Amino acid sequence: MITCKETDDIQRFLENAVDAIHSQGYFIAPHSLPQPIAQALLDEVQALQQSHFHEASIGRETDNTQNKTIRRDQIHWFNGQTQAEAIWLDWTSNIQTAMNRYLYMGLFSFEGHYAHYRQGDFYKKHVDAFRGKSNRKLTLINYLNKSWSQDDGGEMILYLPNNQSVSIAPEFATTVLFLSEDFPHEVLPSKRDRYSVTGWFRINESGHI
Numbered sequence: 001m002i003t004c005k006e007t008d009d010i011q012r013f014l015e016n017a018v019d020a021i022h023s024q025g026y027f028i029a030p031h032s033l034p035q036p037i038a039q040a041l042l043d044e045v046q047a048l049q050q051s052h053f054h055e056a057s058i059g060r061e062t063d064n065t066q067n068k069t070i071r072r073d074q075i076h077w078f079n080g081q082t083q084a085e086a087i088w089l090d091w092t093s094n095i096q097t098a099m100n101r102y103l104y105m106g107l108f109s110f111e112g113h114y115a116h117y118r119q120g121d122f123y124k125k126h127v128d129a130f131r132g133k134s135n136r137k138l139t140l141i142n143y144l145n146k147s148w149s150q151d152d153g154g155e156m157i158l159y160l161p162n163n164q165s166v167s168i169a170p171e172f173a174t175t176v177l178f179l180s181e182d183f184p185h186e187v188l189p190s191k192r193d194r195y196s197v198t199g200w201f202r203i204n205e206s207g208h209i
């Protein structure tokens with residue numbers, strides 16, 4: 001059952017997210033993914049057999065060797081068919097609705113995957129979408145790692161305009177949102193298993209990948 005407090009929490013979360021995306025293009029919120037959803041995702045990703053993951057790639061043109069110098073994580077795309085995926089996708093749909101209602105972003109669909117960085121895995125600096133070439137508009141990441149310490153590495157560095165950057169620890173239930181075309185980012189080498197779910201809200205324009 002959803003309680004009034006949970007409804008208030010999600011409303012406040014959505015208001016903060018909309019304000020932050022509107023004013024600065026990114027939003028970082030620790031402890032914001034409801035605990036039961038984060039726990040269900042963590043249980044599921046840890047139970048997934050290795051065979052369900054594959055090496056992440058960075059584009060059709062690059063060969064596998066080149067790929068591995070850029071990113072080393074392993075991913076498993078969602079099909080929405082497990083309960084954990086379904087409740088997370090339901091939660092993400094609140095974000096889509098709020099961004100469309102208040103910021104007219106025209107977000108139309110969503111795609112997401114689990115990511116597993118093993119010890120030593122990283123993802124070098126990149127952007128998730130090239131302007132005018134991709135339907136990806138808004139990136140969403142939820143981290144699933146309990147008791148992450150500074151010694152564990154694996155921070156996500158988000159590069160801001162004016163040579164500024166923010167470092168984000170991949171701590172359990174933290175949410176990160178940013179405009180996919182506007183923020184280069186990278187994942188520093190992780191010193192322990194690092195789990196997350198990542199997704200992209202897309203617009204519906206033909207001719208883009």
Ligand SMILES: O=C(O)CCC(=O)C(=O)O
Pocket residue numbers: 115123128141155156185186187196198
């Ligand atoms: O896991 C993260 O912190 C970022 C992942 C990422 O940049 C990506 O999958 O495109």
Ligand SMILES: [Fe+2]
Pocket residue numbers: 126127128185
């Ligand atoms: Fe990325």
